[in-house]
Amino acid sequence: MRVCIVEMPSYTYAVKGEKLLSSRGYPCKIKRNISASPGSCGYSLFIYKDVKNAVAVLEQYRIPYTRITYGGE
Amino acid sequence: MLINFDNAATTFPKPRSVRKAVSEAVELFGGNAGRGGHPLAMRTSAALYSARETAADLFGASPENTVFTLNCTYALNMAIQGIMSGGGHLIISGMEHNSAARPAAALASSGRITLSVAEVFPDDSRTVEAFRSLIRKDTKAVVCTLAGNVTGQIPPWKEIAALCNERDICFIADGAQACGIYDIKMSDGINILCTAGHKGLYGITGTGLLISDGKYPIKPLIQGGTGSASLSLVQPELMPEALESGTPCIIGALSVKAGIEFIRQKGMDSIRSHEERICSRFIKELQAIPGAAVYREPEASYVPVVSFNIGSIPPEQLAAELSEQGFCLRAGYHCAALAHASLGTRNGTIRFSPSVFSCEEQAAALANSIKNISGSGKYQKNY
8 A cells, every 4th residue: 555654854743633634534644754854754655546636735734844755654 | 738829830730641741752762763763663653743733833833833841941042042033122021931031132232233122010001111111122032921920910911912013023922820711822923932831831941932933033042953954054944843953852842732731621711710629718818927928909800829928027038948848939029020020029029829729718727827937926027
């Protein structure tokens, strides 16, 4: 399964993003980054469905992120 | 047996739920929050966020603007020095604790800011006018306690906050004596709220909160590890981590969460009414003692704290005698140079401050002890 990995700048925003997306029906999970990412806090939001809209929700609510990548789960 | 009437310094005992939370935190949340991806770190991170969310919710703030600090003094220093780092004019009330007055005075004496002190009167309209008259074009911030720590007087802080909000002046509130018994919200006009976690919020010592509405960026006093942007030598700007360098007191934060849940369950109005009843009973008993001076004015409002003196008995001596009988009260100057100067209490006062766990009978027993000490003939009656 292809997942969207949204690297976060802080753990606080990772949880805030996770709660926001989960409450709106976008399944996601906080996980530790697998590869080094200098600008990030080391945690990413893994989004499993409807990625484009989910990212739009993060942006709408001004949840900052450092990078978006895609990977398999 | 000890009877604690020094709850304005720190509440004791702590609720059972707080003690349990501390024990659980030591046993279960032994990782470092926001650092690492192993299960201990992950569950500790989630627990800390949950505490942040609870504290934010109590004050109507957002979790990212809710910073855990070591105590209220740290929060006030971070707020005052962080907001005034670029200079400007600062106004503080004449009732401020040294935790606000000293950093303000230090900035002023180093020439980095100009400082004015607004007198607090029993008449609220005079107090508001005192603040209004001091505001200048370069006034950047106002620091005002929500309740004084010596007499418990409540200044008209909502009106003072409104004055600030109209003029884009940062309103910094010291909530150490008010939070937990009043439902304080950021929407009351507060830009930065600093408070203790270990007083009315019933957390353990070594806990405090700085809560911002996000309008005024706070320059960090301390730089260091935040768990984020680790390869950069520049301190990240994102709150709350920007102001939480180093490992936070996770156990303390979880105790504050349990404390907040406790006061919410009890109800802040109910806690306040209970403590006010005890204060009223104590004042009534005190007034029957010859020479008793209670530092309250009829037109002013107070939190459940009573400052008093008995004739010419030195407050420290009275407190020492009471402590021999098991009563814990704080005498002296209460780290509040401005308030005592304003009261004219050169030898200080003795302060009575109950908690949700105190009762009227204890207050009556204390008053009886004071009466016996005062009437023992040991002290000269020159009142």
